[in-house]
Structures are given as structure tokens and as C-alpha cells.
Amino acid sequence: MPIDPQLNVDEVIITTMARQLSGEMLVSSVTAFGSLAAHLAKRRYAPDLAVLSTPESGMDVTPMPTLTLGQFLTDVQQGIPLTMEDIFDAIFTDHFRIWINPSQIDQYGNTNITCIGDWYRPKVALVGARGIPEDTSHLSETFYYILNHSPRAVVARVDFKSGAGNGDSRRGLGPHGAPSVLVTDLGVFDFTGPDGTMAVRSLHPGVSIEEVQDRTGFPVHVPAGEISATDPPSPDDIRIIRDADPLEVRKLELMSGPEAAEKFVAIYERERQALHATYPRVGKLGR
Amino acid sequence: MDKRMSIDEVVDRIPSGGLIAIGGSSISRKPMALVRALARSDKRDLRIIVDVGGPDVDLLLGTGRVAEVIYAFVGFEVLGLAPHFRRARQTQAVQFQEWTEYTVMAGLDAAIKRVPFMPTHATLGTDVLRVNAAFKEIRDPFTEQPIVAVPALKPDVALIHVNYADIQGNGVILGDGHVDVLCAKAAKDTYMSCERLLSSEELQRFGRDVQILRVYSRGVVEAPWGAHPTGCAPDYRTDVRHLQDYLRASSSEEGWRQYETEFVTVDHRQYLENHGGAEELVSRLKV
Numbered sequence: 001m002p003i004d005p006q007l008n009v010d011e012v013i014i015t016t017m018a019r020q021l022s023g024e025m026l027v028s029s030v031t032a033f034g035s036l037a038a039h040l041a042k043r044r045y046a047p048d049l050a051v052l053s054t055p056e057s058g059m060d061v062t063p064m065p066t067l068t069l070g071q072f073l074t075d076v077q078q079g080i081p082l083t084m085e086d087i088f089d090a091i092f093t094d095h096f097r098i099w100i101n102p103s104q105i106d107q108y109g110n111t112n113i114t115c116i117g118d119w120y121r122p123k124v125a126l127v128g129a130r131g132i133p134e135d136t137s138h139l140s141e142t143f144y145y146i147l148n149h150s151p152r153a154v155v156a157r158v159d160f161k162s163g164a165g166n167g168d169s170r171r172g173l174g175p176h177g178a179p180s181v182l183v184t185d186l187g188v189f190d191f192t193g194p195d196g197t198m199a200v201r202s203l204h205p206g207v208s209i210e211e212v213q214d215r216t217g218f219p220v221h222v223p224a225g226e227i228s229a230t231d232p233p234s235p236d237d238i239r240i241i242r243d244a245d246p247l248e249v250r251k252l253e254l255m256s257g258p259e260a261a262e263k264f265v266a267i268y269e270r271e272r273q274a275l276h277a278t279y280p281r282v283g284k285l286g287r
Numbered sequence: 288m289d290k291r292m293s294i295d296e297v298v299d300r301i302p303s304g305g306l307i308a309i310g311g312s313s314i315s316r317k318p319m320a321l322v323r324a325l326a327r328s329d330k331r332d333l334r335i336i337v338d339v340g341g342p343d344v345d346l347l348l349g350t351g352r353v354a355e356v357i358y359a360f361v362g363f364e365v366l367g368l369a370p371h372f373r374r375a376r377q378t379q380a381v382q383f384q385e386w387t388e389y390t391v392m393a394g395l396d397a398a399i400k401r402v403p404f405m406p407t408h409a410t411l412g413t414d415v416l417r418v419n420a421a422f423k424e425i426r427d428p429f430t431e432q433p434i435v436a437v438p439a440l441k442p443d444v445a446l447i448h449v450n451y452a453d454i455q456g457n458g459v460i461l462g463d464g465h466v467d468v469l470c471a472k473a474a475k476d477t478y479m480s481c482e483r484l485l486s487s488e489e490l491q492r493f494g495r496d497v498q499i500l501r502v503y504s505r506g507v508v509e510a511p512w513g514a515h516p517t518g519c520a521p522d523y524r525t526d527v528r529h530l531q532d533y534l535r536a537s538s539s540e541e542g543w544r545q546y547e548t549e550f551v552t553v554d555h556r557q558y559l560e561n562h563g564g565a566e567e568l569v570s571r572l573k574v
Contacts, residue, residue, distance in 0.1 A: 068518055134387060161414040162413060164413050171412060
């Protein structure tokens with residue numbers, strides 16, 4: 001059975017992601033889910049977080065997911081501008097957190113955004129490792145999310161290790177960068193199984209362990225005892241998410257085909273208006 | 288010194304086979320007017336360095352200018368995968384080196400500091416280290432622990448686009464800086480296009496936003512909308528509609544020929560005319 005129909009899966013995932021964040025950390029906003037999780041966490045669970053408006057800049061802003069306006073958000077809110085050096089220094093010194101959305105994650109928490117098939121002759125070339133090797137060699141907590149838990153995404157072994165998981169991948173690395181948590185549309189998983197393999201931590205309301213096994217490319221470790229249910233979002237959590245994402249960019253990440261294309265265009269046409277309605281122009285050009 | 292030159296004069300100074308670093312980040316502030324001129328030139332076998340690549344690398348691959356790409360990422364972000372990059376990777380049409388976001392920065396920094404390599408733990412435990420023959424796993428001479436040596440990246444030329452510049456070659460960047468400063472400092476010759484030329488007195492008022500220092504720049508071109516179709520915060524946002532047309536055009540040979548005729552083989556003035564002129568662009572893209 002899929003997730004309880006009374007709940008919105010995007011709000012369950014974002015709230016669950018938010019509840020993992022803690023401390024005084026820079027939190028990157030690469031995706032709508034990641035930025036909304038950071039925002040909700042700061043409002044409700046981890047007030048010292050320093051939320052960014054883009055992957056590299058605009059510290060201490062209120063994120064508003066859009067397709068193209070991240071840097072404009074920095075500008076209109078006069079977010080503290082950071083550099084790429086600031087970002088990687090924060091990664092290396094473990095003052096940074098990010099929710100990574102990999103194409104594949106395996107039982108050891110290795111992650112792939114580079115290619116499907118062999119790197120030298122890929123079936124599908126994806127985007128390249130980007131900054132994931134830096135995260136998986138330095139951060140004391142690494143967070144992953146996948147919106148469509150399937151045997152193609154949650155696999156026995158990734159086709160290419162863009163990010164280092166547990167097991168052999170830890171050679172020469174030590175504990176920093178090891179996988180901490182995976183949140184999917186089915187539940188929350190950690191890496192406390194045998195040899196640091198994936199284990200069930202909680203299932204979202206309405207999800208069965210059979211469905212998890214069916215939709216996973218390997219047998220997931222199930223700890224002894226009763227499996228707990230993920231705490232659903234509270235009315236406050238839901239209100240904060242909806243208020244922060246008036247264009248519903250988060251829904252886009254769950255859609256595909258013509259429905260997604262239509263939503264995409266609608267968001268693009270409305271995003272400037274939504275930005276100006278929320279923030280009067282006080283940026284560098286307006287000064 | 289007056290360093291003003293035309294777009295074509297910049298291209299004349301780029302050697303075939305040269306190592307070219309391109310600033311910007313995926314769909315943000317790419318020097319697209321310069322890149323388009325390079326794409327329609329007869330230059331061959333270019334070796335391209337991008338930290339986070341997008342339409343820049345993709346266009347140069349689509350027009351057959353490239354022998355090798357050094358990249359951490361190539362993609363169109365929310366719009367999807369880069370079509371010519373993907374095809375070239377899958378058909379092994381040109382050489383590729385997969386780096387990571389920090390290691391590209393480290394390679395440029397090594398060139399700037401005139402040292403042969405930079406050490407990092409990033410890429411240990413990943414397949415990037417396996418497939419990237421440029422990296423060497425070495426022993427830390429003090430502790431004997433494994434560490435990765437990232438070789439210096441020494442571009443012949445850097446191409447960047449900024450908001451404002453003066454005729455001496457100082458440049459103001461108002462949005463995210465990406466890796467432009469590293470590119471400008473590491474390259475033998477840096478050429479910069481800008482939205483608008485300002486007097487040196489006007490430029491100095493921008494204080495720390497003057498990020499490109501004239502001692503590093505060889506030439507400066509005034510090219511309004513010079514980053515289009517990528518965005519140039521806070522002047523204009525990414526032209527998502529144009530990029531969608533680009534993606535559609537790339538899916539057939541005929542579509543691509545048509546795209547080239549309309550948007551690549553024309554000069555920058557005609558390129559803007561083919562978008563309905565500056566006024567039309569303002570109404571769609573000013574934020």
C-alpha cells in the first residue's frame with residue numbers, strides 16, 4: 001500500500017528531511033525539497049541553521065523555490081554573499097549540510113549522478129559528480145533523498161560511485177562523509193545494517209515492509225522488534241511549507257511528461273510576480 | 288591601457304587546440320556571446336575547462352569545436368540533461384575528464400600559486416579517482432596516509448562575462464561569483480565581456496564587487512545580454528523558453544541546423560534581433 005492518502009507525500013518527505021537537520025550549519029539550497037527542508041528546520045527544529053538562497057550564496061535568507069530566481073532572492077533580501085571558497089571551506093571544516101538527490105543509491109550508501117552503465121561507454125551520461133566527492137569525504141553527516149523509491153534508484157550496486165558510501169569506499173577516508181540518512185517516499189533509512197548497509201529506520205504511515213522490499217534492488221536490513229512509523233507533518237509544518245512555496249515548485253519534482261511541462265511554464269511565467277509580491281526591491285541596483 | 292576589443296578580435300586570439308577555461312555556472316552568467324562566436328569560428332580541437340558547465344560546453348560540442356572537456360558537471364539544471372554533452376559522452380566522440388567542483392578550483396589555484404598540484408581527500412573512495420587519469424593517489428609525506436594530488440590546470444585563455452567593466456579590464460560581479468576569479472587569475476590571457484562599460488570612477492564605487500582585477504585581463508568587450516540565454520543576476524534571469532527551444536532543436540539534425548542558422552552563425556546584434564530585440568528581452572527577462 002502506498003503512503004496514507006490523507007497525507008501529501010511531498011510534505012511528509014520535506015518534514016522528515018527538516019527533522020534531520022541540527023546545529024549551526026550552512027545549509028545549501030540546490031533543490032526545492034532541500035531548500036524547503038532547510039527553511040522548515042530553521043523555523044521549527046534548528047533555529048541556528050544558516051540557510052542559503054542558492055547552492056553557493058545568500059546566507060540567512062528565507063528561501064522561496066523558483067526556477068531561475070535564487071540569486072535574485074539573495075539580492076532582494078540582501079542575503080550575506082558567499083563565495084565558492086566559502087562553501088568548500090565550510091564543507092572541509094564540517095560546517096555545511098546538504099540534501100543530495102542522487103539518481104542511484106546502493107546498499108552501502110554509494111551514490112551516483114554521473115552515468116548509467118560503464119563510465120567509458122555510458123548507456124546514459126548524466127551530469128557528473130559535481131561536489132559530491134567533497135561532501136562524502138568531509139561531512140560528519142550526509143543526507144540523501146529519493147522521491148520515487150524503485151529498484152532502478154535504490155540498487156544493490158551503483159553503476160558509478162560519484163559519492164563514497166560505507167564498506168570498501170571508506171578506505172583511506174575514515175568516518176567523515178559516510179552516509180547518514182536516506183529519506184524516500186516510502187520511509188526513512190539509515191546505514192546501521194551489517195557492514196554499514198542500509199537499514200529501515202521508520203516507514204511512512206500506510207507503507208508496508210513488503211512494499212519496501214518489492215521496490216528495492218536488494219534485501220533491506222530490518223532491525224529486530226517493531227518497525228516504527230514516521231511522524232507525520234504537523235499542521236504548523238504544513239503551513240510553513242505551503243507559505244514558503246507559493247508557486248508549488250516542490251510539486252514539479254514529483255511530476256513528469258506533459259503535466260510537468262505545463263506546470264514548469266506556469267511557474268516560470270509567475271515567478272517574477274511572486275517574488276515581487278513577497279519582497280520589495282531593495283537590492284544592489286535599487287539602492 | 289584601453290583594452291576594448293570586438294567579439295571577433297577575442298576569437299582571433301584563441302588558438303586552435305588551446306585550453307580554454309569558461310566562467311559562470313550551468314545556466315548562470317556564462318559568457319555566451321563569446322562562446323557563440325567561438326562556436327561559429329573555424330577553431331578546432333579546443334580543450335574546455337568548466338567547473339559547472341551548461342549551454343556553453345554543450346554548444347561548443349554541438350558545433351564540433353571540441354577535442355576534450357574537463358568538467359565537474361554539465362547540465363541544464365531544472366531543464367534536464369545537456370543533449371550534445373550526453374551524445375558525445377555516449378558515442379565517445381571526444382575526450383572527457385571527470386573532475387569535481389572543488390578539484391577544478393584546486394587545479395586552477397595550483398596554476399595560480401605556481402605549484403604542480405594541490406592535495407585533497409576529495410574523490411578518495413569514489414570512481415572519479417578510478418576514471419580520471421589526471422589524478423594521482425599519493426602518500427602524505429608526514430603521515431603516510433593516502434591523499435589525492437590534483438594537477439595544476441593552466442588555461443591558455445579564460446572567457447568570462449560580468450555585469451560591469453571599465454576599459455582597463457576591471458570587472459564587477461554582482462551575483463554569485465562562481466569560479467570566475469580563479470579562471471581569470473589562472474589563465475595566460477583572460478577576455479571578459481560585460482553588460483555595460485562604466486568609467487573607472489563609476490566602477491570603483493562598487494568596492495569589493497570589483498572582483499576581476501585589470502592586471503589579469505587582456506581584453507574587454509561590451510556585450511549587453513552577453514550571457515543570454517543564461518541569466519546574469521541581478522540584470523536578467525535565465526531564458527528558460529529559449530533553452531527549451533534549444534533542447535527541442537537538439538533532438539533532430541534538421542532542428543539543430545535551423546537553430547545554428549538562427550542563433551549561432553549570426554553576430555551578437557543579429558542574435559538579439561532574432562529574439563525580437565532588447566525591448567522584448569527586457570519584458571521577458573528583467574526581474
